[in-house]
Structure formats: structure tokens, C-alpha cells
Amino acid sequence: MAAQMRGRSKALLWSGAGIGVVGIGALIAVAVTDLGKADQLASVIGAVLAAVGLGLTLWGQFGGGVAPAPAAPSxxxxxxxxxxxxxxxxxxxxxxxxxxxxxxxxxxxxxxxxxxxxxxxxxxxxxxxxxxxxxxxx
Structure with a gap:
């Protein structure tokens, strides 16, 4: 169970990093063509990501499941x-x-x-x- 949770955490970490890299690339591409549009887009994306981050933090703190009790020694x-x-x-x-x-x-x-x-x-x-x-x- 613990290995499965570590694998899931690692997958979520890499997914988040990949989305961040793609988002930064998109903002740079938009900024080169239209700086005003990039500013507006960055504001909206920042607000959405802040809300998602808050939700994930609360889920991890309170709703991420209960760790199983350690097995009693034989x-x-x-x-x-x-x-x-x-x-x-x-x-x-x-x-x-x-x-x-x-x-x-x-x-x-x-x-x-x-x-x-x-x-x-x-x-x-x-x-x-x-x-x-x-x-x-x-």
C-alpha cells in the first residue's frame, strides 16, 4: 500500500511539473506575440492554479485517506x-x-x-x- 501511494505521489509530481513546463512555454509564446493578452492569461491561470493548489493541500491534509495501522509483530x-x-x-x-x-x-x-x-x-x-x-x- 505504501509503495502504491509513493508511486501515485511521484506520478502526480511529474504530471504537475509537466503541466507547469507546458504552461510556462505557452505564456512565453503568447508574450512574444501579445504582451497584454499574456498578462491577462497569466492572471487567470495563476488564480486557477492557486485554487487547485489550495484544494490539493486540503485534500492531502484531511481527505487523503487514513494510513493503515502497522501490523502487530508476530x-x-x-x-x-x-x-x-x-x-x-x-x-x-x-x-x-x-x-x-x-x-x-x-x-x-x-x-x-x-x-x-x-x-x-x-x-x-x-x-x-x-x-x-x-x-x-x-
Whole structure:
């Protein structure tokens, strides 16, 4: 969707540039033959383009559509005792009978950083910070 919008924006930009070049060429051609007519024509064209520019600005600001919400990161944990979290992990123990030292609480939630995958026995993955982890018997 974003690539499509960029392509559309680029096409509109080049279309506008092309129309501007053609308009300037036409005004120069008219100015060479009749300066008074070119002045009147430039005034009318300037007023029309100002109105179109205002309309496009308002449409782009308020009516250009709503950007889709970013996709939620996928969080996958596979394997015996594996742990995956989309954000911060304070303290994790994946082994039997072990307990890691408690980690301090995170000050702010971690932003989603994409997919998080923990695969394999006792694997740990986080989309944010990991405070303390123990993956086996100590």
C-alpha cells in the first residue's frame, strides 16, 4: 500500500511539473506575440492554479485517506520451555529448579521491533529488553 501511494505521489509530481513546463512555454509564446493578452492569461491561470493548489493541500491534509495501522509483530515460541515476548522480559527461567535474580522493572515499554521467534529447547527471545535469563540447570 505504501509503495502504491509513493508511486501515485511521484506520478502526480511529474504530471504537475509537466503541466507547469507546458504552461510556462505557452505564456512565453503568447508574450512574444501579445504582451497584454499574456498578462491577462497569466492572471487567470495563476488564480486557477492557486485554487487547485489550495484544494490539493486540503485534500492531502484531511481527505487523503487514513494510513493503515502497522501490523502487530508476530511472536512465536516453539520448543520445550521456549519463551518469546513482543516486549520487555524482566526475569525468565526455562530450566528446572533454577531461578534467575529478579531484574529491575523496565522504565518504559519497548516499542514493537518486528517479529520475535524463539525456537528450540529452552530458547528465549524478546522484542525489547531482557533483564535476567536462566536457560538450564545451574
Amino acid at each position: 511472536v512465536i515460541a516453539s520448543g520445550t520451555g521456549s519463551i518469546a515476548a513482543g516486549g520487555n522480559i524482566g526475569s525468565v527461567a526455562t530450566g528446572s529448579g533454577t531461578s534467575p535474580a529478579p531484574a529491575p522493572a523496565p522504565t518504559a515499554p519497548a516499542p514493537a521491533r518486528g517479529s520475535v521467534t524463539a525456537s528450540g529447547d529452552r530458547s528465549v527471545a524478546a522484542g525489547g529488553d531482557i533483564g535476567s535469563v536462566s536457560t538450564g540447570d545451574a
